Amino acid sequence: MKKLFVKTYGCQMNAYDSAKMADLLAPLGYAATDVPEGADMVILNTCHIRERAAEKVYSELGRLKQMKAAKAKDGGQMLLAVAGCVAQAEGQEIVARAPQVDLVVGPQSYHRLPEMIARAARSQGHVLETDFPALEKFDSLNAPQSSGISAFLTVQEGCDKFCTFCVVPYTRGSEHSRPPQAIVTEARQLAEKGAREIVLLGQNVNAYDCDGWGLAKLCEAIGEIEGIKRIRYTTSHPRDMGDDLIAAHGGNPKLMPYLHLPVQSGSDAVLEAMNRQHKADDYRRLVERIRAARSDIALTSDFIVGFPGESDADFEATLGLVRDIGYATAFSFKYSKRPGTPASTMRKQIPEDVKAARLDALQKLLLSQQYAFDDSQVGKVLPVLFEKTARETGQIMGRTPYLQPVHVKTDAAHISQVADVRIERRTANSLHGVLA
Numbered sequence: 001m002k003k004l005f006v007k008t009y010g011c012q013m014n015a016y017d018s019a020k021m022a023d024l025l026a027p028l029g030y031a032a033t034d035v036p037e038g039a040d041m042v043i044l045n046t047c048h049i050r051e052r053a054a055e056k057v058y059s060e061l062g063r064l065k066q067m068k069a070a071k072a073k074d075g076g077q078m079l080l081a082v083a084g085c086v087a088q089a090e091g092q093e094i095v096a097r098a099p100q101v102d103l104v105v106g107p108q109s110y111h112r113l114p115e116m117i118a119r120a121a122r123s124q125g126h127v128l129e130t131d132f133p134a135l136e137k138f139d140s141l142n143a144p145q146s147s148g149i150s151a152f153l154t155v156q157e158g159c160d161k162f163c164t165f166c167v168v169p170y171t172r173g174s175e176h177s178r179p180p181q182a183i184v185t186e187a188r189q190l191a192e193k194g195a196r197e198i199v200l201l202g203q204n205v206n207a208y209d210c211d212g213w214g215l216a217k218l219c220e221a222i223g224e225i226e227g228i229k230r231i232r233y234t235t236s237h238p239r240d241m242g243d244d245l246i247a248a249h250g251g252n253p254k255l256m257p258y259l260h261l262p263v264q265s266g267s268d269a270v271l272e273a274m275n276r277q278h279k280a281d282d283y284r285r286l287v288e289r290i291r292a293a294r295s296d297i298a299l300t301s302d303f304i305v306g307f308p309g310e311s312d313a314d315f316e317a318t319l320g321l322v323r324d325i326g327y328a329t330a331f332s333f334k335y336s337k338r339p340g341t342p343a344s345t346m347r348k349q350i351p352e353d354v355k356a357a358r359l360d361a362l363q364k365l366l367l368s369q370q371y372a373f374d375d376s377q378v379g380k381v382l383p384v385l386f387e388k389t390a391r392e393t394g395q396i397m398g399r400t401p402y403l404q405p406v407h408v409k410t411d412a413a414h415i416s417q418v419a420d421v422r423i424e425r426r427t428a429n430s431l432h433g434v435l436a
Helices: 012-028 053-073 085-097 110-123 134-139 180-192 215-223 243-251 268-274 280-293 312-325 352-377
Strands: 002-008 030-032 041-046 079-084 103-105 127-129 150-154 197-201 230-234 258-260 298-305 329-334 381-389 395-399 405-409 418-426 431-435
Touching (some): 002 012, 012 041, 012 110, 012 150, 012 197, 041 053, 079 085, 079 110, 085 103, 180 215, 197 215, 243 280, 268 312, 280 312, 298 352, 312 352, 352 418, 381 405, 405 418
Parallel strands (some): 002 041, 041 079, 079 103, 103 127, 150 197, 258 298, 298 329
Antiparallel strands (some): 381 418, 418 431
């Protein structure tokens, strides 16, 4: 049996892709290992979202070069592959800068890995695949070999929005949706492997549109699969929250009351510069409609501070929006240049110290809202889907409908089950309770 090590950077979709690559290579005799040392194949599944992301990959490739040389000295071979968005964006440069790399494969071409391995063995040279045959990729995927209690399932890829800070349209291609029956079949296979929660993935997952199906209908069909207890989806775009999906949050009991809805900024001027194509008040009205459909829904979001040209007033508008909405949790970042994006060449780049100060202020506000939301759960009885054993002996960990981790002292037999838990206290990053 050959050893396969996959290192995953970035988003949940990359995690899904990494699992699929492991499934593709299993028939070739590759079994997963937790460390690169001694591996017969190493795949770096990369992300191009952050500035200097590529340099981190090259640094890792430098370390792997030594491992590859050591394995060759002992008479073995380590195939080295770079996959994902950095591979898509910088394929030829990777080959030039890191000759130790055998395979470079973009996120829409990894279904060709078995063929690429064979080609590399025949030619003893580099093999590069960075086309965009997305539908062909999905047609070529194997059935899932295993599943956790919560399983990712990609339903949509690519983006047509062209936000000025984002590289996704250039590395993942245009928006396309998988056929619904293929998705339902994969969800059923995941359920048979033990999945009890399905997390639907897409760069703009609520833009899903295929054969007359939208995301709401897809969630309804998946909810009918035996064994599936919960459905979630990420990441959403405000422009794609249609009436049917909003209604589904009120009418589909398996669709969790938890919505990640990135707004990025509370300033109309910044939103226009970002090409988000919505205004702050559009977002506020959308949230009102969603909460009218499901009053207990927990909202999360993404924020970028220090976008080029962002004034003090613009940043105050973001703080104002956060106060108006009230988030269960949120992700916030300092703006950093993504190579090749329009924002990277904009004038009026914000000094790092200003960005840092703004991020600190925003994160303090968001954290206070997170703690307030978590505190509001203390004393309540919530249904918890248990996923695994916890660090402390005798504890298991699960999640509330709002995705909060909960630790409970009880038997591991509850894992994969939904049980009512009375929440007793909050710590910094989780809740603690007892079976009700």
